[in-house]
Amino acid sequence: MSTYGTFPGARPRRLRTTPAMRRMVAETRLHPAELILPAFVREGIGEPVPISAMPGVVQHTRDTLRKAAVEAREAGVAGIMLFGVPEDDKKDAAGTAGTDPDGILQVAIRDVKAEVGDELVIMSDLCLDEYTDHGHCGVLDSEGRVDNDATLERYAEMAQVQADAGVHVVGPSGMMDGQVGVIRDALDQTGHEDVSVLAYTAKYASAFYGPFREAVGSSLQGDRKTYQQDPANVRESLRELSLDLAEGADMVMVKPALPYLDILAKVAESVDVPVAAYQISGEYAMVEAAAANGWIDRDRAIMETLTGIKRAGANMILTYWATEVARQL
Numbered sequence: 001m002s003t004y005g006t007f008p009g010a011r012p013r014r015l016r017t018t019p020a021m022r023r024m025v026a027e028t029r030l031h032p033a034e035l036i037l038p039a040f041v042r043e044g045i046g047e048p049v050p051i052s053a054m055p056g057v058v059q060h061t062r063d064t065l066r067k068a069a070v071e072a073r074e075a076g077v078a079g080i081m082l083f084g085v086p087e088d089d090k091k092d093a094a095g096t097a098g099t100d101p102d103g104i105l106q107v108a109i110r111d112v113k114a115e116v117g118d119e120l121v122i123m124s125d126l127c128l129d130e131y132t133d134h135g136h137c138g139v140l141d142s143e144g145r146v147d148n149d150a151t152l153e154r155y156a157e158m159a160q161v162q163a164d165a166g167v168h169v170v171g172p173s174g175m176m177d178g179q180v181g182v183i184r185d186a187l188d189q190t191g192h193e194d195v196s197v198l199a200y201t202a203k204y205a206s207a208f209y210g211p212f213r214e215a216v217g218s219s220l221q222g223d224r225k226t227y228q229q230d231p232a233n234v235r236e237s238l239r240e241l242s243l244d245l246a247e248g249a250d251m252v253m254v255k256p257a258l259p260y261l262d263i264l265a266k267v268a269e270s271v272d273v274p275v276a277a278y279q280i281s282g283e284y285a286m287v288e289a290a291a292a293n294g295w296i297d298r299d300r301a302i303m304e305t306l307t308g309i310k311r312a313g314a315n316m317i318l319t320y321w322a323t324e325v326a327r328q329l
């Protein structure tokens with residue numbers, strides 16, 4: 001590189017001079033086909049219920065969920081991840097509503113399937129916390145601890161009912177050891193060899209899940225630190241990754257997204273399966289809250305977070321802004 005007197009010989013700013021120039025040299029581009037919309041559907045409501053900690057996101061009725069699915073498809077979104085919210089009196093210690101063929105999630109899967117068929121990838125949260133009265137992702141033993149292997153049996157049943165309802169992809173989010181393998185077996189043994197498993201591979205015990213509790217009407221007793229990962233750890237994620245792949249994960253996910261971009265980058269460079277990242281409720285809430293106060297430019301902040309997640313290595317991004325962003329792209 002030459003220099004002329006005190007002036008720089010290399011001028012990176014040349015490639016930033018016009019919008020057309022910047023667009024041409026952009027290394028990362030977002031596309032609607034990599035966005036997945038997480039959506040909540042609540043049993044027994046006549047109107048959608050706003051989630052106060054997630055302005056713009058609602059608990060859908062069965063009817064508005066169908067509409068949201070159609071809108072997502074029309075915007076070119078890749079898929080929809082469904083979360084069921086049962087009526088309060090249907091929550092119990094075992095999370096029975098999660099395995100009821102007529103439970104809200106199963107009904108919602110059938111609704112969305114009837115509406116959009118295979119034109120959206122239909123995914124479902126495979127976890128018990130939406131259905132348990134104690135709010136944990138599994139069943140408890142006599143001392144109140146989350147019982148790993150008893151929970152796996154419940155997950156196997158959930159996999160079957162969700163697959164029977166027509167889901168394309170199940171997303172086990174409970175962080176029980178062995179969950180991917182047990183779910184894969186359950187699917188294969190019930191004739192659902194074609195249903196994929198999106199493994200929540202690196203799922204951290206995060207403060208940013210806060211608004212999700214309101215979204216699924218869950219009041220958690222205690223915390224999830226005995227099953228979700230410690231935010232301090234990296235190698236633990238790589239271990240979880242090896243296990244999930246060995247157990248048959250078709251795709252892997254890192255969650256939350258923004259505070260864990262280093263994990264996402266490491267996972268993305270070490271696998272040969274698609275990698276997803278979940279921009280979670282608290283990440284959404286932070287941007288919306290700051291924007292509502294006039295502290296940041298909402299639209300730019302949304303695009304910047306999504307671009308950062310993609311740049312770090314995500315092939316797919318779950319984001320509550322999926323439909324809105326897809327329309328802009």
Ligand code: PBG
Pocket residue numbers: 125127128129130137173174208209210211212224279280281282
């Ligand atoms: C567990 C589950 C959670 C989320 C997705 N699946 C909550 C948790 O692990 O505590 C969080 C999603 C979000 O915060 O947007 N069923």
